[in-house]
Amino acid sequence: MRKGEDFVAYSLAVDESSDTSDTAQLSIFIRGVDSNLCVTEELLGLKSMHGTTTGKDIFEEVSKCVDEMKLPWDKLVGLTTDGAPAMCGQKSGLVGRMREKMREKQAGELTVYHCIIHQEALCGKALKMDHIMSTVTQVVNFIKAKGLNHRQFKSFLEELGADHSDMPYHTEVRWLSRGKVAKRFFELREEICLFMESKGKDTTELRDEKFQCELAFLCDIMNHLDALNLQLQGRAHVITDMYYAVRAFRTKLRLWESQMQQGNLAHFLCCQVMKEQTATAVMPFAQFAEKLILLGAEFTRRFADFEAQKCRFELLSNPFAFDVNNAPSNLQMELIELQCNDTLKSKYDSVSAAQFPPYLPDTLPELHAQAAQMLSMFGSTYLCEQLFSLMKMNKTPHRSRLTDEHLHSVLRISSAQSLTPEIDALACKKRCQVSGLDPCASSE
Structure with missing residues (x-):
């Protein structure tokens, strides 16, 4: 996944469900934001778990997926899961182990959310x-x-x-x-x-x-x-x-x-x-x-x-009305510059709050980074639930022998949004197989 190399911030949504053959399928979605504050939301990996599904097992699969895609751990800012103990456990669950991994990598603090739709x-x-x-x-x-x-x-x-x-x-x-x-x-x-x-x-x-x-x-x-x-x-x-x-x-x-x-x-x-x-x-x-x-x-x-992140939410959704005194010290100077810029204020008024961050100039790097982190956050595991619905339509009791590899391929294509296959590159890797000479051709 080449796009991952350009991410300045990314978050993961993780959920697990069993297919018709009782195999646990772990879905991992990524939401990444590049330096231009363009958002990419795609399936990072679907892992079949034939053994136990403890917090340790889930963590190992997620960690392996992140490493395989060569995603930098210091750019991981958010994790959203369902409310299962294996996911949310602060010590032996996925959340606890991911935070421990982040500390080992000397990365920043991981923001964790319980799926907002599930909570509701x-x-x-x-x-x-x-x-x-x-x-x-x-x-x-x-x-x-x-x-x-x-x-x-x-x-x-x-x-x-x-x-x-x-x-x-x-x-x-x-x-x-x-x-x-x-x-x-x-x-x-x-x-x-x-x-x-x-x-x-x-x-x-x-x-x-x-x-x-x-x-x-x-x-x-x-x-x-x-x-x-x-x-x-x-x-x-x-x-x-x-x-x-x-x-x-x-x-x-x-x-x-x-x-x-x-x-x-x-x-x-x-x-x-x-x-x-x-x-x-x-x-x-x-x-x-x-x-x-x-x-x-x-x-x-x-x-x-979610309420604990209220300050960060308001910074993204309405930066021009945000009280500078309540902003983190590393953002205060840039926030003043932003609020005093009539050109940017006019642009903000003409587009939605979600569309405004890409217009932030490079001269406001801290606000730029803050916006990237917030735009990368998953609020729910909706994409995982949607993938499981697709899984149940593809791996039915009549197709229960569908292999893990084929199931993963089908679901990756079904869930793809912005990623497109590189047909020319794939074609170059294939060689034409000739079954035999043309019987009408000359023997010379």
Whole structure:
């Protein structure tokens, strides 16, 4: 990977998953920034791990990958992983061993992040509304687990002229499915009750107004969480934008908590429906406000590692409004020069914050280096998760004997973004193989 030689800063995103043959596949993505502050985001390596997957094993594979690509350790500035102990362990995990390696190489401090999308999905557990989702899942499983029940349910919805023709399944590993199932269940709650009663099932809980109010609240808050989740997904996201999306959501939570205390359901549409159908006294506004407070506290706790970088984020996203007194001493003089430059201020106003860093002149080397480090940071392991989805489509039970080498080649091509093959160089390495002389040719 020749581009790696030009990187002035780079970060890694690391995650692990098992393929259909139960082989652990370790994906390693790199996000590098060159001296022109151009960002390259590509698959660095995919390693098959046929033995154990301890922190030591993962570290050895990552370290080997970095060395094979001849990437300088002193240019490594960030590491993003999922929350597994083998990854996040401060002593024997990948994080701890990577930091020890950096100290041995006398490199700088390694900034570590727990995947922001994974963190956001885990925050939903603070609501402690599993009892609602458990009931929903049991009913959905009853309807869809048996073919006869499922066919009868779809026919039943068709006869009633319902807005939807079926119910989706909830899959735990698919974070967005939870909100979709809850919302569809809420929209079909009357039809579901009638169908369950036709099957001789007790629907006392399903028809309980308190249950339906809690279901409505769960639908609304999950809809907001899913919208944030989708906002955080995708390639080439600048980490500052992801951080500000989460910060904005925390601010929204405070607004919703205040409005909920006052009985204002402006941003909770399903709750509005229930409020119109039930007595006002039934809607537990105080209980829902408390849950919003708990959710906000969980966001604060889980995103503490991102909050600790707030100063660096603001330096990249809005350097002209940054208070020089709060800047690191090595950046203060250059920051003053930047803020007093009307030409650069005009350029900043005409482009987005993420597009501005390449316009920083060479006369501001410290700000240039700071921008390179921040632009190289991964906010999530989204690329790893996307690669695993591609892996499951390529290495299926019908193609379980696909070799590691072929799987790696297929996924490298599938995940490539800016890298292109050097066809001429590859062709020069090949020699034409002649199977035999032309029988029509002269024997002379």
